[in-house]
Amino acid sequence: MEKITLIQPRHSLAPEEGKGHIYLPSSHATVAGRILAAGGDVEMQDANLHKPNFNNQIIGANVVGAPYIPIAIELKRQIIKALGSEAKLILGGQVINGLKETEFDKLFGANVFNGNNENTLKKLLGIELRAMPAHEETSLIPAYEKISDEDFKEYMEHEFCFYLSQGCKYGCEFCAANRTFRDPITGEVSKVTEKYRNLSIVEDELKYMVERAKKLGVNTFDIYLSNLDTFQTPQKLKQFAKIVQNIKKDNPGFIFKLRGLSTTAEFMKTYREDKEAITAMVDAGLWSIGFGVDGFAPKVWKKIKKGHNKINDCYDAIRLTRQDFNITPEIFMVIGHDEDTPKTIQEGVEFVMDMAECYGATPRPYIAKSIVPGNNGWADPKNKKYVEQFLQHPEYFQALEYSALPTSLTHSDPKMRAHIEKAFMRMTNIQGNTSNIIYPEAAPEIDARTAEIHRKLNIGKFDR
Secondary structure, three states, X not given: OOEEXXXXXXXXXXXXXXXXXXXXXXXXXXXXHHHHHOOOEEEEEEOOOOOOOOOOOEEEEEOOOHHHHHHHHHHHHHHHHHHOOOOEEEEEOHXXXXXXXXXXXXXXXXXXXXXXXXXXXXXXXXXXXXXXOOHHHOOOHHHHOOOOHHHHHHHHOOOEEEOOEEOOOOOOOOOOOOOEEEOOOOOOEEXXXXXEOOHHHHHHHHHHHHHHHHHOOOOEEEEEEOOOOOOOOHHHHHXXXXXXXXXXXXXXXXXXXXXEEEOHHHHHHHHHHOHHHHHHHHHHOEEEEEEEOOXXXXXXXXXXXXXXXXXXXXHHHHHHHHHOOOOEEEEEEEEOOOOOOHHHHHHHHHHHHHHHHHHOOEEEEEEOOOOOOOOHHHHOHHHHHHHHHHHHOHHHHHHHOOOEOOOOOOOOOHHHHHHHHHHHHHHHOOOOOOOOOEOOOOOOOOOHHHHHHHHHHHOOOOOO
């Protein structure tokens, strides 16, 4: 049985020295929990807190988005320098599933493996595949017990993601979330929908985290829920809300602040059919919901497979969130889709400005990157030359950050790039905005001097 060191990669915008983005690595904890349950041996490290200690021949890392691909390549270089060329790097995360095998090999080379393939874990670690529990049946407590009190306290003092569910029935074009699932044992392929974790495990996990946090002097949890669409399964959501309410009763003075994402369609459906689910979540501590508006024209929504959006639902969801429940609506406004025009972009900006003024909505603007590993654009054969640019220049992946200003890689028309950039800048200037302006550090038109200036401007601009 081989031991694996799971390393949370340093944030791509972190300074060279000191701490980076402090964020509880729940995805790593899930992997660790499954391996530990199967009898494996795991060590957990976070490069945002401490310099990695490469003391095992097998290293695992999570590639949390396309901009982390260059980070993973650099991590391999560091591993080889420390351990030799025979050391093995296992990479996981949604973006890894978005790469074809040939693309993966070209980017990362020998002795780097796709950790999302559980047969790979079985072979490399010597664990029994059937002994690994399903993700939703995995307790993260054994993994959290491997985190020192000092680091755990630091995680708890920052907003952290709580793994409650994964999956979404919608298939928005620009989203890289998994749309199908292949059972590693049976080979059966099924369409992904929202799947909740075992709520008994969730309850035990939250109780453990609260008790440990209290011992460390922490009495508030800022939680970002993992649900891709919070109100998609209201019955399960109410059960979770009841768990949190009971934990709060048993721990007077302990505060839960919950935040999540939602489509306006599912929020409005829940409002009409099961309003109690929203009220229960507010009682549990829900203080903010981010609505994926992501454009502001039916033709744009249709093109990006977000036809479930309706203009009236967008207005009503934001209004009711504030007026009926007194919680803060966030507006996720992705602009710069292929079907966007200066007019549709302007309408989107005006909508965000109006909602911020009328209901105190928080702007969360982003710029569309229509072709990223994992979405339909990346897999489309007609984009082969585009994809090849990234395979030859992995540093270009940084330009696919959703807060990064447009480049020729993402928006070929210079006039549209100017419109998009101007609109994005306007939204970031609206009071309450929480999106950073990220400057592209690598693209065909960016010279070395500009790249260095942009790199310095980007340092520390973490997303929450």
